[in-house]
Amino acid sequence: MRMSKLFSQTLRDRPSEAEIASHELLLRAGFIRQLAAGIFTVLPLAQRSVTKIEDIMRAEINAIGGQEITMPVVHPADLWKETNRWYQVGTEMGRFKDKAGRDMVLAMTHEEVVADLVRNEIQSYRQLPQLIYHIQTKWRDDPRPRAGLIRVREFTMKDSYSLDADWDGLDKQYRNHYQAYFNIFHRCALPVIAVKSDVGMMGGKLAHEFMYLTPVGEDTLLLCDSCGYAANRQIARFQKPKPEAEELKPVEKVETPEMKTIAGLAKFLNVPESRTAKAVFMMGTFTRDKEEFERFVFAIVRGDMDLNETKLANAIKAKELRPATEAEIIAVGAVPGYASPVDIEGALVVVDDLIPESPNLVAGANEEGYHLRNVNLGRDYEADIVADIAAADEGALCPECGAEMASSRGVEVGNIFKLGTRYSEDMGCTFLDQDGVAKFVVMGSYGIGSGRLLAAIAEEYNDENGLIWPITVAPYEVHLLDLKGAEDEARRVYDELVEAGIEVLFDDRPESPGVKFADADLIGIPIRLTVSKRSLGENSVEVKRRDMEKSELVPVEEIAAHVRALVNTLHSAIEKLVVEMPYED
RNA sequence: CGGGGCGUGGCUCAGCCCGGUAGAGCGCACGGUUCGGGUCCGUGAGGUCGCCGGUUCAAAUCCGGCCGCCCCGACCA
Numbered sequence: 001m002r003m004s005k006l007f008s009q010t011l012r013d014r015p016s017e018a019e020i021a022s023h024e025l026l027l028r029a030g031f032i033r034q035l036a037a038g039i040f041t042v043l044p045l046a047q048r049s050v051t052k053i054e055d056i057m058r059a060e061i062n063a064i065g066g067q068e069i070t071m072p073v074v075h076p077a078d079l080w081k082e083t084n085r086w087y088q089v090g091t092e093m094g095r096f097k098d099k100a101g102r103d104m105v106l107a108m109t110h111e112e113v114v115a116d117l118v119r120n121e122i123q124s125y126r127q128l129p130q131l132i133y134h135i136q137t138k139w140r141d142d143p144r145p146r147a148g149l150i151r152v153r154e155f156t157m158k159d160s161y162s163l164d165a166d167w168d169g170l171d172k173q174y175r176n177h178y179q180a181y182f183n184i185f186h187r188c189a190l191p192v193i194a195v196k197s198d199v200g201m202m203g204g205k206l207a208h209e210f211m212y213l214t215p216v217g218e219d220t221l222l223l224c225d226s227c228g229y230a231a232n233r234q235i236a237r238f239q240k241p242k243p244e245a246e247e248l249k250p251v252e253k254v255e256t257p258e259m260k261t262i263a264g265l266a267k268f269l270n271v272p273e274s275r276t277a278k279a280v281f282m283m284g285t286f287t288r289d290k291e292e293f294e295r296f297v298f299a300i301v302r303g304d305m306d307l308n309e310t311k312l313a314n315a316i317k318a319k320e321l322r323p324a325t326e327a328e329i330i331a332v333g334a335v336p337g338y339a340s341p342v343d344i345e346g347a348l349v350v351v352d353d354l355i356p357e358s359p360n361l362v363a364g365a366n367e368e369g370y371h372l373r374n375v376n377l378g379r380d381y382e383a384d385i386v387a388d389i390a391a392a393d394e395g396a397l398c399p400e401c402g403a404e405m406a407s408s409r410g411v412e413v414g415n416i417f418k419l420g421t422r423y424s425e426d427m428g429c430t431f432l433d434q435d436g437v438a439k440f441v442v443m444g445s446y447g448i449g450s451g452r453l454l455a456a457i458a459e460e461y462n463d464e465n466g467l468i469w470p471i472t473v474a475p476y477e478v479h480l481l482d483l484k485g486a487e488d489e490a491r492r493v494y495d496e497l498v499e500a501g502i503e504v505l506f507d508d509r510p511e512s513p514g515v516k517f518a519d520a521d522l523i524g525i526p527i528r529l530t531v532s533k534r535s536l537g538e539n540s541v542e543v544k545r546r547d548m549e550k551s552e553l554v555p556v557e558e559i560a561a562h563v564r565a566l567v568n569t570l571h572s573a574i575e576k577l578v579v580e581m582p583y584e585d
Numbered sequence: 586c587g588g589g590g591c592g593u594g595g596c597u598c599a600g601c602c603c604g605g606u607a608g609a610g611c612g613c614a615c616g617g618u619u620c621g622g623g624u625c626c627g628u629g630a631g632g633u634c635g636c637c638g639g640u641u642c643a644a645a646u647c648c649g650g651c652c653g654c655c656c657c658g659a660c661c662a
Contacts, residue, residue, distance in 0.1 A: 009612080012623070017655055034654090109662075151661090514622040
């Protein structure tokens with residue numbers, strides 16, 4: 001490709017909307033352009049990189065038996081009504097009506113379409129297992145897109161769907177994806193870890209997320225250095241300190257003027273925060289018989305811990321949770337700041353599983369200015385649900401080995417879900433087993449966003465001058481530039497490299513050397529060749545790697561062979577990253 | 586949805602407070618110059634000042650409403 005013909009241009013100034021490196025550099029280097037919030041055009045350079053990423057994904061998924069298909073972007077809403085997700089998913093789903101007034105859905109994922117295919121195509125256990133996948137556009141109307149390609153509304157995703165006769169089959173396909181996903185990321189030279197995660201709107205039993213660790217990430221992870229436990233904070237378990245057993249003491253009302261916070265209260269009463277009960281009020285949205293209703297949720301965790309809303313939502317099977325308003329709090333008979341689970345009407349009372357073991361806590365008195373000492377679950381109030389609803393934070397003890405865990409930020413670049421029969425049952429995906437009995441197909445789904453992956457790689461590999469692509473995903477292998485007086489020889493080098501099957505971006509523009517070098521650094525192609533009067537004076541071409549300072553002179557007649565060898569060296573260095581990864585349930 | 590910021594040629598921004606002929610740098614076109622780290626000089630094209638309404642003799646500027654974009658939070662595979 002001649003740069004004089006390249007569609008995109010580089011930008012000298014930092015675009016004002018870019019806050020993180022990958023966003024800024026992908027814009028400046030001419031890889032992407034924004035159309036609207038969270039909606040981007042992929043320009044030629046990025047398109048080449050994305051194609052390479054997708055080919056890596058194809059190769060790895062094909063290797064575990066995947067068959068590529070393409071499913072539609074527009075779905076009849078009826079399918080989504082069958083699985084209830086039409087009702088469960090909120091504003092994130094794109095909805096419209098076709099000309100006949102039928103409800104339609106913009107694809108945010110494809111379980112329903114897969115299930116519809118399955119119920120029509122799969123009749124017999126002989127047709128299982130199967131693995132189908134596609135690389136398609138998704139629309140998720142995220143309330144807050146940000147950080148360039150990291151979090152967008154429209155994106156391209158490789159999603160695969162496994163179909164099995166039983167759970168053992170699913171387990172095998174799940175493990176296959178676990179390894180294949182590591183292979184994909186490793187072949188993109190992106191370091192990732194796998195963490196256990198919430199199943200979210202996908203439903204199902206088990207999920208892992210593949211996380212690229214970076215401060216710009218928006219997921220918080222808890223990681224145990226000792227045993228390797230790794231989980232998204234949304235579901236991270238931890239060992240809770242066992243309080244000492246003690247006799248239940250009588251409830252005692254104490255005056256606590258202006259003590260509306262746990263910290264202030266504990267100090268005022270001279271007790272540790274762990275001897276207080278923290279009340280958090282939420283309104284949960286529930287679905288019953290396709291009807292939505294809200295219910296007040298009174299959640300209690302110990303005063304030294306925070307409520308984890310995802311855990312709470314899962315524990316009570318709420319579709320949504322939002323903080324309750326002051327009026328709603330008062331309506332159930334609680335007093336904000338002095339709220340107590342004692343004598344509450346009509347609320348769903350959910351307590352953390354540490355509370356039953358924590359005797360004689362300080363709680364509110366439901367009276368302005370007063371608290372109660374020695375409140376005890378079971379004696380003074382009842383819980384509707386006891387569950388782990390406390391959040392794990394930096395320093396929490398590992399649920400597996402008890403060591404202190406660290407927290408880190410990450411970007412989710414891929415995920416794998418054991419869906420089980422969640423969709424098969426709703427949509428009637430059955431097959432006849434060997435014994436002639438109809439059974440539900442056991443499903444899994446597995447996704448990687450290619451644009452987000454591209455951005456993560458850009459985020460990982462850059463310096464003050466620009467991008468530094470790993471060769472496996474670089475838009476071109478070689479960036480060739482000529483300086484004044486060497487144009488003819490550069491053109492011969494270009495033709496020779498192209499002839500040798502090497503991907504070359506040839507900067508043949510009549511620009512000054514500084515402009516050409518700066519653009520080469522910005523675009524970040526791994527190998528740079530310079531043909532100039534100076535190099536030709538030694539009958540040579542200058543060869544420089546983007547990730548290294550030094551350059552070398554290579555005789556013109558050896559250049560194609562030399563570059564071929566260097567390309568191979570760079571590829572094999574990345575191949576070495578592809579290793580077997582330990583799997584943990 | 587709550588809080589904050591911003592909207593002026595393709596890009597980065599000034600002008601707005603204090604109303605009076607729309608500016609700079611970069612980029613782009615043309616001419617010259619230079620040629621191993623964003624050369625230098627000249628000439629030129631390019632803007633409904635986000636949109637709608639109001640105030641005024643006069644609005645980029647003041648007032649109201651709306652829209653869009655960015656950041657933080659809520660939310661979220």
